[in-house]
Amino acid sequence: xxxxxxPFVFALVAMIIPQKAVRGYALIGALxxxxxxxxxxxxxxxxxxxxxxxxxxTTMMGGKLPFFMKYGYDGIGLTMVLLTNVIVFLILLSNYxxxxxxxxxxxxxLVFFMQFALLGVFLSLDGLLFYIFxxxxxxxxxxxxxxxxxxxxxxxxxxxxxxxxxxSLAMLFSLIYIRSYAPSFAIEDLVAAQLTTVSALxxxxxxxxxxAVKIPLFPFHTWQPETYTKSPMxxxxxxxxxxxxxxxxxxxRWMIPxxxxxxxxxxxxxVILGGIGVIYAAIIAIKQNDMKTLFAYASISHVGLIAxxxxxxxxxxxxxxxVQIVNHSFVAVGLFLAADIIDRRLGHRxxxxxxxxxxxxxxxxxxxxxxIFAGVSVPLTSGFIGEFLLIKGIYGYNWMYGVLIGTxxxxxxxxxxxxxxxxxxxxxxxxxFPDLTWAEWLSFFIVAIVVVFLGVYPQFxxxxxxxxxxxxxxxxxxx
Amino acid sequence: xxxxxxxxxxxxxxxxxxFAKKPLLTLSLSVLGLLGTAAALICQWYHxxxxxxxxxxxxxxxxxxxxxxVAIIFTILIIFSGFEQFKSRxxxxxxxxxxxxxxxxxxxxxxxxxxMFMFFLGLEILSIPxxxxxxxxxxxPLSSESSLKYFITGAFATGILxxxxxxxxxxxxxxxxxxxxxxxxxxxxxxxxxYVGLLFILSAFLFKIGAAPFHFWSPDVYxxxxxxxxxFMAAVVKLGAFGAxxxxxxxxxxxxxxxxxxxxxxxxxLTMFVGNLSAIRQVRFKRLLAYxxxxxxxxxxxxxxxxxxxxxxxxxxxLFSYGxxxxxxxxxxxxxxxREDRIEAFKGLGRANPFVGFVAVVALLALAGVPPLMGFFGxxxxxxxxxxxxxxxxxxxxxxSGIGIFYYLRTVIVILQKPGVDNEIEQSEFKTTxxxxxxxxxxxxxxxxxxxxxxxx
Numbered sequence: 001x002x003x004x005x006x007p008f009v010f011a012l013v014a015m016i017i018p019q020k021a022v023r024g025y026a027l028i029g030a031l032x033x034x035x036x037x038x039x040x041x042x043x044x045x046x047x048x049x050x051x052x053x054x055x056x057x058t059t060m061m062g063g064k065l066p067f068f069m070k071y072g073y074d075g076i077g078l079t080m081v082l083l084t085n086v087i088v089f090l091i092l093l094s095n096y097x098x099x100x101x102x103x104x105x106x107x108x109x110l111v112f113f114m115q116f117a118l119l120g121v122f123l124s125l126d127g128l129l130f131y132i133f134x135x136x137x138x139x140x141x142x143x144x145x146x147x148x149x150x151x152x153x154x155x156x157x158x159x160x161x162x163x164x165x166x167x168s169l170a171m172l173f174s175l176i177y178i179r180s181y182a183p184s185f186a187i188e189d190l191v192a193a194q195l196t197t198v199s200a201l202x203x204x205x206x207x208x209x210x211x212a213v214k215i216p217l218f219p220f221h222t223w224q225p226e227t228y229t230k231s232p233m234x235x236x237x238x239x240x241x242x243x244x245x246x247x248x249x250x251x252x253r254w255m256i257p258x259x260x261x262x263x264x265x266x267x268x269x270x271v272i273l274g275g276i277g278v279i280y281a282a283i284i285a286i287k288q289n290d291m292k293t294l295f296a297y298a299s300i301s302h303v304g305l306i307a308x309x310x311x312x313x314x315x316x317x318x319x320x321x322x323v324q325i326v327n328h329s330f331v332a333v334g335l336f337l338a339a340d341i342i343d344r345r346l347g348h349r350x351x352x353x354x355x356x357x358x359x360x361x362x363x364x365x366x367x368x369x370x371x372i373f374a375g376v377s378v379p380l381t382s383g384f385i386g387e388f389l390l391i392k393g394i395y396g397y398n399w400m401y402g403v404l405i406g407t408x409x410x411x412x413x414x415x416x417x418x419x420x421x422x423x424x425x426x427x428x429x430x431x432x433f434p435d436l437t438w439a440e441w442l443s444f445f446i447v448a449i450v451v452v453f454l455g456v457y458p459q460f461x462x463x464x465x466x467x468x469x470x471x472x473x474x475x476x477x478x479x
Numbered sequence: 480x481x482x483x484x485x486x487x488x489x490x491x492x493x494x495x496x497x498f499a500k501k502p503l504l505t506l507s508l509s510v511l512g513l514l515g516t517a518a519a520l521i522c523q524w525y526h527x528x529x530x531x532x533x534x535x536x537x538x539x540x541x542x543x544x545x546x547x548x549v550a551i552i553f554t555i556l557i558i559f560s561g562f563e564q565f566k567s568r569x570x571x572x573x574x575x576x577x578x579x580x581x582x583x584x585x586x587x588x589x590x591x592x593x594x595m596f597m598f599f600l601g602l603e604i605l606s607i608p609x610x611x612x613x614x615x616x617x618x619x620p621l622s623s624e625s626s627l628k629y630f631i632t633g634a635f636a637t638g639i640l641x642x643x644x645x646x647x648x649x650x651x652x653x654x655x656x657x658x659x660x661x662x663x664x665x666x667x668x669x670x671x672x673x674y675v676g677l678l679f680i681l682s683a684f685l686f687k688i689g690a691a692p693f694h695f696w697s698p699d700v701y702x703x704x705x706x707x708x709x710x711f712m713a714a715v716v717k718l719g720a721f722g723a724x725x726x727x728x729x730x731x732x733x734x735x736x737x738x739x740x741x742x743x744x745x746x747x748x749l750t751m752f753v754g755n756l757s758a759i760r761q762v763r764f765k766r767l768l769a770y771x772x773x774x775x776x777x778x779x780x781x782x783x784x785x786x787x788x789x790x791x792x793x794x795x796x797x798l799f800s801y802g803x804x805x806x807x808x809x810x811x812x813x814x815x816x817x818r819e820d821r822i823e824a825f826k827g828l829g830r831a832n833p834f835v836g837f838v839a840v841v842a843l844l845a846l847a848g849v850p851p852l853m854g855f856f857g858x859x860x861x862x863x864x865x866x867x868x869x870x871x872x873x874x875x876x877x878x879x880s881g882i883g884i885f886y887y888l889r890t891v892i893v894i895l896q897k898p899g900v901d902n903e904i905e906q907s908e909f910k911t912t913x914x915x916x917x918x919x920x921x922x923x924x925x926x927x928x929x930x931x932x933x934x935x936x
Contacts, residue, residue, distance in 0.1 A: 128859075132850040139849070146895055154892060161888055166881035173866075173877050176859070180867035202870065 011112035030089035096439035114140040127185040148232040167213035174206030200261035207255035214247035218277035228296035233340035274308030282411035309390035317393020324386030334371035356428030367444035382454030490580040497573020536597040543591035561707025578608040586719030625703025636686035643679025663734035691753040701769035710809035714802035751777030785865035800857035807842040807922035853929030
């Protein structure tokens with residue numbers, strides 16, 4: 001409960017603090033959440049129960065609401081909570097030098113509110129509550145985008161909101177549809193509901209549309225590059241690092257256990273869509289010259305792989321997916337930060353006009369390289385662990401898909417190194433490029449530490465998520 | 480009955496106090512009377528037998544009390560928010576308020592009727608003041624057009640309704656709705672007179688609530704009428720008409736469910752699409768509201784299509800949530816006060832007056848059905864209730880909510896935008912009165928926390 005309340009309170013208080021203190025306040029607020037998250041993680045004991053920690057406020061409300069105020073987490077949920085808190089801290093930290101954004105009360109309040117909604121998504125154990133938080137998370141991103149976005153954003157903004165809203169409505173359909181087979185919206189009841197194959201397909205389909213839009217999977221991705229490019233850096237980070245993780249988490253927590261009857265028709269479809277996304281987006285990324293757009297396509301490519309891995313439902317692939325979810329969040333923050341640093345210093349991000357930055361800003365070049373390596377899954381970074389397990393799992397499902405999707409490792413090298421080479425090396429194009437400030441340096445440093453640490457010692461993360469994943473596979477097999 | 484008597488006296492007193500030409504006195508007396516009516520209703524709720532609750536033709540049961548209370552709340556809100564406009568014509572303040580209360584009287588009769596005769600009277604008492612009010616801005620041709628249009632089409636619909644009642648009487652031999660129900664239950668063969676009568680009555684209803692294909696009057700009338708009257712039509716008239724509609728069809732025509740259900744299903748879908756698709760292209764705010772209201776009628780009709788034990792309450796809750804959002808938006812429209820009522824005139828509202836802008840955004844999102852606002856729970860209750868019977872209909876309704884988000888969101892963006900430098904539109908001043916702020920405050924509280932009302936539900 002306090003996990004949820006802290007960001008909410010900080011969001012409210014952010015409206016009334018003095019202007020000068022905003023930036024410091026933001027960092028402290030985020031740090032408090034991180035600490036509370038870590039305390040929860042330290043006290044967490046993996047158990048065989050579906051949800052080890054459950055808090056219900058049902059009695060308080062008299063049980064008359066159409067949903068239960070029921071929160072809780074297992075290892076998976078806790079990982080996501082911790083991830084959210086750390087990433088929010090990183091987002092605020094990396095924006096520290098961006099005066100126009102970081103010193104704005106509105107911005108800080110919105111980020112905390114976003115954190116509140118995200119934690120709600122990861123913690124809620126009631127279908128309707130999940131839906132409410134899911135929709136709630138749309139509002140702060142929308143406002144950040146509207147108030148701080150780039151010029152010509154209106155079209156992208158509408159596209160983004162309508163796409164995701166229609167997706168969520170499909171999910172609402174699924175939720176109330178499955179509710180008519182179950183006594184309440186509580187997740188245990190929904191999981192226990194007996195569906196026919198046809199109705200399971202309806203339920204699965206609704207969830208799938210919602211998640212496919214948000215992830216985004218191949219035919220539903222058209223909102224994403226434009227939105228990422230036009231939104232302010234903090235908005236892109238929130239979207240890329242956290243919001244799409246909501247969808248991946250939703251697949252694990254809601255879509256698969258609720259309607260596993262539909263899996264036998266849908267697995268192949270989703271693996272293929274994911275695979276197409278992986279290759280197609282990577283090829284587009286190779287040709288991009290705007291750094292942010294390039295990373296946006298790279299993101300589509302990476303998450304396609306994760307989605308495909310989740311749906312094949314082997315323990316390896318699921319574990320890989322969790323590792324990769326964490327890894328991708330950190331890498332996304334790092335990459336978008338790098339793009340934004342260039343944008344902030346030079347006013348544009350066009351690769352063809354960049355070059356020679358490494359001579360002027362060696363620190364920046366070094367840390368950027370670390371992030372790029374994690375992005376292309378070099379061993380000893382967490383990207384390697386994640387992608388290796390994912391591809392192993394998909395290979396086990398069908399070796400052909402495994403091989404095809406495995407090409408992502410090569411394609412990722414091509415677009416990432418092209419971006420790095422064009423921007424960092426070569427003759428300088430005659431511009432001043434100051435090196436990193438301490439806040440930027442610290443952000444990069446944290447990202448790099450986490451990525452390398454998880455690459456060397458992923459076991460503690462795997463231990464945390466494994467019982468939950470095993471339980472998931474068990475539920476599917478029973479049905 | 481006591482409540483009705485108090486209300487009637489209030490309306491009369493309001494009219495006479497008007498001679499004193501003291502707007503504030505008129506206002507306070509009328510609101511006092513309305514509160515008294517509400518108090519009488521609440522007493523009736525707890526002691527049904529004491530307060531002359533039943534009279535031949537009118538019965539204040541729980542259903543009627545719930546609908547009436549909401550209608551009274553909405554009327555008070557509208558009187559508050561429109562007071563500035565009423566006051567600007569000093570000699571007419573009392574007339575406006577008095578007519579509104581008479582119309583409310585009609586609405587309450589309509590939700591508490593027991594026989595078709597009372598029902599018809601209620602409908603007329605509801606409508607005639609609105610015909611007058613719609614033309615209240617006498618110097619504005621649009622307002623006169625609105626009034627004339629509403630009057631002619633409305634009178635026509637009334638004629639059809641009366642004709643339908645006559646056919647029904649021919650088939651069943653009674654006006655009382657419970658006797659009609661009894662008749663249909665026992666009759667071995669139902670004469671086709673009854674079916675014809677039902678169709679006539681149905682079309683008259685669809686006209687009153689503004690459902691497609693009987694909706695053509697509503698954009699013009701909403702657009703031309705003075706803003707408070709538009710709000711009253713959207714909130715109270717719709718509430719009364721829907722209350723009577725569901726009462727008549729769940730009691731008198733419950734046996735003919737199989738006959739009217741398919742027609743209503745089709746019309747619900749049609750109404751949703753017509754409302755949402757037409758709203759997309761609107762540039763004037765009240766027209767947008769009119770089309771959005773058509774779309775909402777479509778959603779509400781779902782409760783009628785899928786009759787369960789909760790239908791009436793769901794409908795009530797839905798109209799409750801819808802009314803708050805609409806009244807808030809109408810109030811905001813009065814604050815913006817653009818002569819041509821363009822949506823673009825809302826530009827910069829969020830900066831010039833953050834509170835009003837916030838309420839407007841919340842109201843728009845509530846209409847769009849974004850959780851956790853009250854509008855979402857209204858939709859949710861209807862959909863969740865209906866989904867096991869008719870999943871396809873709910874899929875269509877959700878698709879329509881998806882279309883709806885487009886025009887609500889566009890307006891939200893306009894409100895939150897910076898005031899443009901290049902625009903040729905002169906900036907409005909966004910003047911507010913304390914009464915309007917109170918109205919907005921009440922509405923926004925209701926929309927934000929109205930979900931909690933479900934605990935009572």
